[in-house]
Amino acid sequence: MRQTSFLKMISVLFVVPLGCMLAVPSVAICREAEDQTGSIHGQLTNVKGHAVHTGHAAVFLCDAKSGMPYSPETRKVIDLGSEGVLRFDQYWHAVTSDIGNFQFKNVPVGTYRLVAQSWAGISGVPRAFPKSNRNDPGNEPSSLIILHGVADSVVVKANEKTLAYPRQWGEEMLRIETDPQESHNFLLISRNPRLGEGVLGPVGWGQEFIAGLIGITRMEDSYVTLIGLPKGATIHTGLLNYDNSPGMGGASFVIGSNQPATLPIYAAWSNGKYHPILRLEKLTLFLEENKIKVPELTGLTPKRPVSAYVEGAWSTGANQVEVPGYGKVSVIDLLAAESFGNLKKFHRQRGQRRPQKKTQKIPEDDLPNDK
Incomplete structure (x- = not known):
């Protein structure tokens, strides 16, 4: 795969680009008494609620309703149209002391959500984006x-100190490996399911998925190991591979198996996945054979600003529409089947463009005599 600049990558429209991650629907932010502030003082705790002495972990300050991060400069939810929404090293965060304490000062009155995580061997927050796409050391952030x-629901009141105790969800671990084995991915981990299939990337995440995030990282390896999950629980992931032709992924995993979890990356690259999942195989084939124009059925057309397209998909994704000759299908499944069809078409055309090796005709006299 060939990497390119962040800004150039954003300009790519389909398969859904990195810019789509910037296109989360706008949320209502509590602006009550913006000039009044309080503080948050906290302590990391284990699954039993007991204090843990985990030093130099990161605690992110997020909006309680949407799950979106705050900026320490503006003290508001990060501008959804800026590159900063991907730079988790620039989120408003606190780094815990050796005994797991942390604090946020001058926090505007409102309700918040705290998300705590750490990277093995790294103090605080690592670089969220490589210094160079071509030459990144690969050891920051780590893969553990x-x-x-x-x-x-951490409520901050004017001139008051709010106590907060982020509590670990579990003690199990999960190793996730990408298929194909490709690095340079952003990975989001959530308690809540995505709106649609992984082939849609950010378009298929949905508001519920974002609101339930429990971790985010940049993968500079093709695998990552997560610690702090409960056995038997299901986690949901969203992946965005930042290539000049972006790759998309997303899958849900039940915690408890010792086997690595496989996360497919759908992309137009030669080794990218493109076959529809079994549930959407029939629909994908029907759309292709009958030349169904999905935008006419959904009212959604990929166009600039991308934010309008993503917002439309998130707000109408669960709606049912009638597909002539097929039946009722959700908007988000139609978009996913369309994406699978487009990728299949691209890979098919790639195969047709690939030069065929010429076979040399063997003279009859040189053929083996089986008699």
Whole structure:
């Protein structure tokens, strides 16, 4: 795969680009008494609620409703149209002391969500984006992440100190490996399911998925190991491979198996996945054979600003529409089947363009005599 610049990558429209991650629907932010502030003082705790002495972990300050991070400069939810929404090293965060304490000062009055995590061998928050796409050392962030838990509905009142205790969800671990084995991915981990299939990337994440995030990282390896999950629980992931032709992924995993979990990356690259999942195989084939124009059925057309397309998909994805000759299908499944069809078409055309090796005709006299 060939990497390119961040800004150039954003300009790519389909398969859904990195810019789509910037296109989360706008959320109502509590602006009550913006000039009034309080503080948050906290302590990381284990699954039993007991204090843990985990030093130099990161605790992110997020909006309670949407799950979106805050900026320490503006003290508001990060501008969804800026590159900063991907730079988790620039989120408003606190780094815990050796005994697991942390604090946020001058926090505007409102309700928040705290998300705590750490990277093995790294103090605080690593670089969220490579210094160079072509030459990144690959050891920051590490591929071992500890999910220290969340604290929901943290209410900050004017001139008051709010106590918060992010609590670890579990003690199990999960290793995730990408298929194909490709690095340079952003990975989001959530308690809540995605709206649609992984082939849609950010378009298929949905508001519920974002609101339930418990971790985020940049993968500079083709695998990552997560620690801090409960056995038997299901986690949901969203992947965005930042290539000049972006790759998309997303899968859900039940915690408890010792086997690595496989996360497919759908992409137009030669080794990218493109076959529809079994549930959407029939629909994908029907759309292709009958030349169904999905935008006419959904009212959604990929166009600039990308934010309008993503917002439309998130707000209408669960709606049912009638596909002539097929039946009722959800908007988000139609978009996923369309994406699978486009990728299949691209890979088919790639195969047709690939030069065929010429076979040399063997003279009859040189053929083996079987008689």
